[in-house]
Amino acid sequence: MKALIFAAGLGERMRPLTDHTPKPLLEVGGKPLIAWHLEKLAALGVREVVVNTSWLAERFEPALGDGARWGLRLQFRYEGPTPLETGGGMLNALSLLGDAPFLAINGDIWSDYDLARLPQAPAGLAHLVLVDNPEHHPAGDFHLRADGRLDTAGQPRLTFAGIGVYSPDLLRDWQTVEAEYPGARHDPPRFRLAPLLRAAMQHGQVTGEHHPGHWTDVGTPQRLQSLDQQLRAGA
Numbered sequence: 001m002k003a004l005i006f007a008a009g010l011g012e013r014m015r016p017l018t019d020h021t022p023k024p025l026l027e028v029g030g031k032p033l034i035a036w037h038l039e040k041l042a043a044l045g046v047r048e049v050v051v052n053t054s055w056l057a058e059r060f061e062p063a064l065g066d067g068a069r070w071g072l073r074l075q076f077r078y079e080g081p082t083p084l085e086t087g088g089g090m091l092n093a094l095s096l097l098g099d100a101p102f103l104a105i106n107g108d109i110w111s112d113y114d115l116a117r118l119p120q121a122p123a124g125l126a127h128l129v130l131v132d133n134p135e136h137h138p139a140g141d142f143h144l145r146a147d148g149r150l151d152t153a154g155q156p157r158l159t160f161a162g163i164g165v166y167s168p169d170l171l172r173d174w175q176t177v178e179a180e181y182p183g184a185r186h187d188p189p190r191f192r193l194a195p196l197l198r199a200a201m202q203h204g205q206v207t208g209e210h211h212p213g214h215w216t217d218v219g220t221p222q223r224l225q226s227l228d229q230q231l232r233a234g235a
Contacts, residue, residue: 001120002097003046004090005037006162007107008054008083013219022056024107025063026224029231032063033218034107042070044115046103050075050096054083079188086193087178091171099168106162110227111215118165123148124205125170126197130158131215141194142201142208150208152198158208161215170196 011018017026024034034051041049049072053060057078067074077093084092090104101121111131119127128150133140140157142150174191175184177199183190200206216227 001044001046001100001165002048002050002102003041004050004052004093004097004102004104005034005107006052006086006089006104007034007060008052008057008079008089009108010055010083011108014221014224017221017224018055020056022053022059023218025059026218028110028218028224028228033110034064036110037105037107038064038067038070038072038074040115041103042072046072048073048075050077050093051107052077052079052084052089052093054079054081082190084188084190085183087171087174087191087196088183088189090166090193091174091191092188094168094171097168101165101167103165104163106217108218109162109216110218110231111161111163111211112213113161113163113211113215115163117209118163120165122165122167123207124203125167125200126206127165128197128206128208129161129163130208130210131161132212133157133159134215134217136217136219144208144210148207148209149204150197150201150206152201158210161211162217170200173199 007024011023014023025032053076075096137159141160143154143157177195178184178191181191218224
């Protein structure tokens with residue numbers, strides 16, 4: 001299985017820390033956020049990882065090299081000066097990911113989730129990891145049904161962790177779902193992944209699981225500092 005790491009965000013809420021360092025390269029616990037992912041992917045047996053980039057793209061390769069230190073082959077997919085969002089970024093990386101299901105993970109999260117729990121292929125079009133709703137996102141994203149499928153409605157709701165396994169077929173009808181989205185007609189197109197997931201959920205094509213352990217969306221300097229302190233303390 002190949003993997004995609006979303007690392008193209010502008011990191012605007014993290015300024016000034018991200019003025020000269022892209023958010024996935026900010027350090028927690030003595031290493032860049034993205035390095036925690038690369039270590040886990042290598043331990044899982046993944047050998048090829050695509051890292052999509054935009055803001056300060058030139059900083060990634062000097063920091064990470066070709067991935068050999070982790071036993072990985074890293075490929076960097078530049079999206080241009082304006083990020084393509086999650087859907088556009090995934091589509092832009094498909095030529096490197098191939099036709100088989102792939103793992104994708106947000107470059108600005110940290111979690112103790114065991115990637116080995118993920119299926120090698122989703123039962124439908126996607127399989128997502130969900131976590132308890134954090135304080136900054138109390139409404140959650142999706143409802144996890146007893147049969148393991150996800151719904152856009154229903155209670156209780158959980159938050160998408162930014163970790164999942166996807167079939168390339170999820171993107172097959174993206175132009176229908178996101179036809180009116182600003183940027184959808186650009187080359188390369190810029191569009192969101194969430195509407196595609198919601199459309200697939202309407203047909204029972206998205207499964208999920210709840211991870212009750214540690215998860216942090218590193219969206220502010222305060223969360224970054226808190227996570228760093230926890231990791232350095234061995235929490």
